Amino acid sequence: MAARRRAEVGSSRRSPLDRSRIVAAAVTLADAEGVAGVTMRAVAAGLGVEAMSLYNHVRNRDDLLDGMVDLVFAEIELPTAGAGWYQAMRKRAESARAVLRRHPWAVGLLDSRSAPGPATLRHHDAVLGVLRGAGFSVAGAARAFSVIDSYLYGFVLQEVSLPFRSSEELGEVAGGILGGLDAGAYPHLVEITTEHALRPGYDYADEFDAGLALILGALEPDERGEG
Amino acid sequence: MAARRRAEVGSSRRSPLDRSRIVAAAVTLADAEGVAGVTMRAVAAGLGVEAMSLYNHVRNRDDLLDGMVDLVFAEIELPTAGAGWYQAMRKRAESARAVLRRHPWAVGLLDSRSAPGPATLRHHDAVLGVLRGAGFSVAGAARAFSVIDSYLYGFVLQEVSLPFRSSEELGEVAGGILGGLDAGAYPHLVEITTEHALRPGYDYADEFDAGLALILGALEPDERGEG
DNA sequence: TTGACTCTGCTTACACCGTAAGCCTACGGT
């Protein structure tokens, strides 16, 4: 059969396997099992392949993790200058938070990763571009970028590491921690828990917008008169 | 010899080994080798003991990591109400940052840790106490706490994961990343790097105080009129 | 004094990890 000359038909024999397929499989696995579940053997198994085959496309496990982080960054919406820097930063931050919640392991990977990938660089460049275009000085853009991203990563880091996902779970956990202790040892934690966090309708996630608005409201372009 | 009745003299025979000695040894090891170097065998070796002996005092490796994080929190200065909430929050944040820089592995451990230890709880309680004492409402204190800590953790997370420690290293790294690419692919990153970050005297660490001041300045007690 | 119980450290063993080294086979260029 002449058609067999090329394998592009996808002869079931062997699929091509390249870096991006490996990284994507690793991300899927991490979403399901956590980053600890991302072993070379497990990733390979997910692709119907042996562990050592991955090393033809990936330098080592660390390189794979770098790729995963970059793939996550690629999911974040790039900001656009159209609607003004405030809205652009706001939308970008919310998109980033949504993405990082979808891949909770990614934040914990941010430290220990040293080589930013192309998507990461493109993302940072776009953010700086919006700020500069809106009149922020170089130093001002750097500062705004630093503050916003610190808040963003820090919030998600805390959010993701909370040992509960819903309000009911919160109740159980808080009860477990505070209940087992000397009553009155942590009066303010008790207060904030019972009078605030356990109130129906409370959702810690809502704090994100509030904090973000507070920070964005304190920023402004072209800080000529400022120290 | 009657004195031998009690081993309290410290017969060189065997040292007692308890949880706190184990956790302290693990922290020392992590400071020196990074968190990946904290293996049960290595921690035990540092104490002149075999790996399995640790399990008499520590549930498992995860429990050990929990203990390490709590020990780090214990190093952070508790805020005191004396000089006003602004200065208290400022000093607390700077102390926390100094501690987390001393133990760079700790931030990365914050996620994946689910059981806060006593030092952690005491710390959070003290922060809330200062804010409440200064007139913040329960909701306001919760919000302030969330914003400040998010910024703090996020900043340190980024700071710690930077692949350099000094300005010269920054130059090399930046050159390596940006140099290997299409010139002009990331114009704003190039701009900020060459015109700002590589300027003599620039230190990213200084951004911390600026961002913190910006956030603290936007907070205020008793947000009656606010949404 | 003696014996039993408990506490704590040690030894051994297992499954799983990342990955170095080398083999085998199918494909593409000649």
Place this chain on the structure above:
DNA sequence: ACCGTAGGCTTACGGTGTAAGCAGAGTCAA
């Protein structure tokens, strides 16, 4: 038809967390 090479596979090694069981010392009852 051949052969180099790329990209899979197999095997193997040292290191990991930790389950299971052993050994010696401290404490207490009889």
